[in-house]
Amino acid sequence: MNNRRRFLMALGGALAWPRFALAQQAERTYRVGWLSLGPRTEPYNMAFEQRLRELGFVEGRNLVIEFRTALGRIERLPELAADLARQNCDVLLAPETEANLAAIKQASRDTPIVMVAIDYDPVATGHIASLARPGGRITGMTHIQSELPAKRVELLKELLPSARRIAVLADTSNTGQLASAQAGAKRLGVELQVLEFKRAPYDYESAFAEAVRAKAQALLALGSANFVPARRQITDLALKHRLPSMFHHSLWVEFGGLLS
Numbered sequence: 304m305n306n307r308r309r310f311l312m313a314l315g316g317a318l319a320w321p322r323f324a325l326a327q328q329a330e331r332t333y334r335v336g337w338l339s340l341g342p343r344t345e346p347y348n349m350a351f352e353q354r355l356r357e358l359g360f361v362e363g364r365n366l367v368i369e370f371r372t373a374l375g376r377i378e379r380l381p382e383l384a385a386d387l388a389r390q391n392c393d394v395l396l397a398p399e400t401e402a403n404l405a406a407i408k409q410a411s412r413d414t415p416i417v418m419v420a421i422d423y424d425p426v427a428t429g430h431i432a433s434l435a436r437p438g439g440r441i442t443g444m445t446h447i448q449s450e451l452p453a454k455r456v457e458l459l460k461e462l463l464p465s466a467r468r469i470a471v472l473a474d475t476s477n478t479g480q481l482a483s484a485q486a487g488a489k490r491l492g493v494e495l496q497v498l499e500f501k502r503a504p505y506d507y508e509s510a511f512a513e514a515v516r517a518k519a520q521a522l523l524a525l526g527s528a529n530f531v532p533a534r535r536q537i538t539d540l541a542l543k544h545r546l547p548s549m550f551h552h553s554l555w556v557e558f559g560g561l562l563s
Contacts, residue, residue, distance in 0.1 A: 331365065333365065334369060335368050335392060335394055336371075336388075337368055337369065337387075338373075338380065338383055338403050339373070340372065340399050340400060340531075342372060347398075369390045369392060375503065375529065384409065388410040388411040394416070395407050395411060398419035399419065399422070404420070404441075415440050415442070417441075417442060417443045420443065421527075421551075423476070423479060424449035448480045448483070448551075449480075449483055450483060451483070452525060454487070455484070455487075455562075456493065457491065458549065460493055462521075463520060466493065466520040467493060468517065468518060469494070469496070469523055470522045471498060471523045472500075472522070473498065473527075476529060477525040481499075484523060495523075496513075496519050498514060507537055507540055511544055519546065520546075521548070522541050523548075524549070524551070534558050534560075541560065549562045
């Protein structure tokens, strides 16, 4: 159990560990169960593996990664999580959407879980007790989506003082973010035109056409793992329709978004 805790700390970002401590971890092979909605080749996934190597965990030497992806099909997450739970992993990784974390929690009983809460607030949704003391078997990091959407509306308004209507891309995974954005918009006297996607595949062309018809002056895309595979299409449409755009991650800016 002590070895498992040490490995969990490495996954959580123990950046200041001395090298001799890392060498001690390399005495055995660790197994990571990783559940994702997207491909392993996404830049942030590759960055995670690179950091593991820097910390001394290398596939084929002292690390086995059991990677499972639903390729955007959320309904497949429970069966994939159940498969990972059978792999005798030292730790389970639940990045991206809340559905990943929920599936892994349901499938496993006592394996430590590292979350990366992209489109939800893990405290508000009851997965952890607090950021300082999460409790239980879940740790990790969060994009603070209960607060930052309101700040993004504020930044868009600062950039475009005359803006009165902002289109918002939303789906069923980010209702908490939408509430935050709406609160921020109310304080600023800005109207939000919510373009909510109910089911896949998402029709982005129609959503942008609706935003243009309503004379939206900017675009805010809430954080959602479901939007990530379409980030080039979304940023291209924002440019095509001349909508200054705000996103939750710099990946979007690299594809042509204005702000993150």
